[in-house]
Amino acid sequence: MEERSINLLKIRPDIKTTQLNDMMGNEERFQNETLRPVLKMQNDLFIAVFKNYIRKHKNAFYELSAEKRLEYIEKSIQKDIKFRNSLKGMVIGQFTVEEYEVYIQNSSALNKRMMNMVIKRLKDQLQLLENKQLAY
Numbered sequence: 001m002e003e004r005s006i007n008l009l010k011i012r013p014d015i016k017t018t019q020l021n022d023m024m025g026n027e028e029r030f031q032n033e034t035l036r037p038v039l040k041m042q043n044d045l046f047i048a049v050f051k052n053y054i055r056k057h058k059n060a061f062y063e064l065s066a067e068k069r070l071e072y073i074e075k076s077i078q079k080d081i082k083f084r085n086s087l088k089g090m091v092i093g094q095f096t097v098e099e100y101e102v103y104i105q106n107s108s109a110l111n112k113r114m115m116n117m118v119i120k121r122l123k124d125q126l127q128l129l130e131n132k133q134l135a136y
Contacts, residue, residue, distance in 0.1 A: 005096035012037040012094075030102055031113050038094045039117055045090060046118060047128050053083060054129070066126065073122045077115055087118055 018032045039046075053076060054061040061072050077084050091114055095103060103110055122129070 002097070005098060008094060008096050011041065013040045015040060026102070027106060027109055027113065030099075030110060031117075034095065034099050034102075035091070035110075035114055035117060038091050039114075039121060042090055042094065043121065043125075046087070046122060047125065049087070049090070050122055050129060061129070069126060069129075070123050073126075074119050077119050077122075084115060088114065091118075 015032075015036050018036055020029060020032055024032070050073070057076075061069060064072060077087065088111060092100070092103065
């Protein structure tokens with residue numbers, strides 16, 4: 001394994017609750033072994049990027065109810081292709097070459113999993129997206 005791969009794997013957080021077994025499919029295994037640690041590692045960046053997205057869209061997010069904010073998160077990632085591709089790039093850029101080889105075999109299904117996980121992560125941290133914390 002080349003140095004880049006070794007270094008990438010070293011800096012990833014260890015997720016103690018992740019369980020792997022022989023019964024899981026390739027997509028679920030990739031999700032648990034690669035996507036979860038990468039998304040956890042990139043979490044602060046996702047928050048900062050989404051705050052910037054809100055700002056660039058005239059802060060309309062802050063005028064919404066909590067329920068509408070959750071919808072806003074989901075719709076902005078599902079409908080804004082440039083934004084979604086940017087988020088995907090933040091994840092894929094943290095893959096080792098070996099992981100990328102696995103990813104490209106079923107990128108469509110893995111992209112769907114990846115974006116659903118990012119959406120859930122942002123929704124679960126709604127309080128971190130509050131306007132008072134928007135200090136740039």
